[in-house]
Amino acid sequence: MNFECHHCGIPFIRPYRMNITRASRPQFCSQECVGRHAEAKAEQRFASRFWSRVNRGADNACWPWTGRTDSNGYGRIDWKGKPQLAHRVAFFLSNPDADPECNACHDCDNPPCCNPSHLWGGSQSENVADMDFKGRRKNSTRRGEASNKAKLTAEQAAEIFRSPESNTVLGRRFGVTATAVALIKKGRNWAHVTGANNAA
Numbered sequence: 001m002n003f004e005c006h007h008c009g010i011p012f013i014r015p016y017r018m019n020i021t022r023a024s025r026p027q028f029c030s031q032e033c034v035g036r037h038a039e040a041k042a043e044q045r046f047a048s049r050f051w052s053r054v055n056r057g058a059d060n061a062c063w064p065w066t067g068r069t070d071s072n073g074y075g076r077i078d079w080k081g082k083p084q085l086a087h088r089v090a091f092f093l094s095n096p097d098a099d100p101e102c103n104a105c106h107d108c109d110n111p112p113c114c115n116p117s118h119l120w121g122g123s124q125s126e127n128v129a130d131m132d133f134k135g136r137r138k139n140s141t142r143r144g145e146a147s148n149k150a151k152l153t154a155e156q157a158a159e160i161f162r163s164p165e166s167n168t169v170l171g172r173r174f175g176v177t178a179t180a181v182a183l184i185k186k187g188r189n190w191a192h193v194t195g196a197n198n199a200a
Contacts, residue, residue: 005029007037047093050077054090054114062108063090063115073111090114091121107188120188152176157190 001014006026014027028034053067053075065075065086075086091104094116102121106113113119152160152174160170160181167178167185174181183189 003027003029005033007033007040046079050079050086050089050093053077053086056115059115059117061115062110062113062118064110064112065114069112075112075114086112087114087119090116091119094119095121122188152180152190154190154193157184157193160184161190161194 001016001018001023002011003014003023004011005028007028010029012029026037028037053065054063055066056063067086068076070076077084077086077089079089085104087106088104092098092100098121104119105122106118107120108115108118110118156174160174161184163170167181170181171178180189184194187194
């Protein structure tokens with residue numbers, strides 16, 4: 001009997017006859033496809049349960065997590081057998097091809113927010129640089145030129161943003177890291193000076 005795999009869509013042949021009831025059920029070409037289909041269905045059920053705990057509003061608004069939170073206000077949920085930050089899960093559900101090692105960083109700096117448009121994937125160094133600029137670490141409480149961590153002026157930040165030179169070259173010239181330069185060019189930092197579009 002001829003079938004099409006319910007998971008991968010590849011045509012295949014069963015070397016034996018099946019009754020009508022059994023043949024009408026989803027058929028799979030291999031045990032591997034059976035397993036992958038089961039995993040996909042489990043992910044769909046999890047995603048449905050996850051988003052039911054997010055208070056989704058306007059596209060550009062914060063979407064707060066309504067489930068359990070930690071002492072810092074971040075949402076928490078178990079995912080793939082491990083406790084996870086809710087906003088991190090929101091980012092990866094919306095960006096399944098993202099590097100699994102990257103951090104899910106907030107543009108809005110609102111811990112319970114799970115709006116994918118307020119989240120971006122960055123390295124640990126980018127996340128730390130972003131926190132320092134925004135004054136979100138204990139030893140960094142002010143922003144921009146007023147920050148006790150600031151190494152740039154608004155004029156220098158604008159020059160970096162406009163320059164076609166590499167992040168490394170600009171970092172050396174202005175005495176900052178290539179990561180700090182990248183955050184300016186991406187519009188993550190100094191956007192109020194550069195006019196860069198920022199999802200926040």
